Amino acid sequence: MCTANRPLYLEPHQARSAAPTPFEDLLGDAIERAYAQGIHELESLIAYLNQSGPSAPNGSPWTTDLFCAEMARLGA
Structure with missing residues (x-):
């Protein structure tokens, strides 16, 4: 089969350079639980x-600035 006609897509795990850390797993799970409860606003x-x-x-409570910086770091 010719692959030239297939649409291009990205497998989510292709973009990772390493497996998620335990912290990243915990954070992702917590965000998923929040979304499942209908929490979609940043402050909430x-x-x-x-x-x-x-x-x-850093062990401190989350702030919007800390959260946004962490999401930017994880997405880099």
Whole structure:
């Protein structure tokens, strides 16, 4: 079969340079739980993370700035 006519797509795991760390797994799971509960606004998500964990990477409570910086770092 000729592959030239197939649409291009990215497998999600192709973009990873390494397996997720335990912290990344915990954070992803917590964000998924929040979304499942209908939490979609940033401020509410930050409050949920501060209540349920995990803590921010430096051990402090999450802030919007910390969360956005961490998402940018993880997405880089």
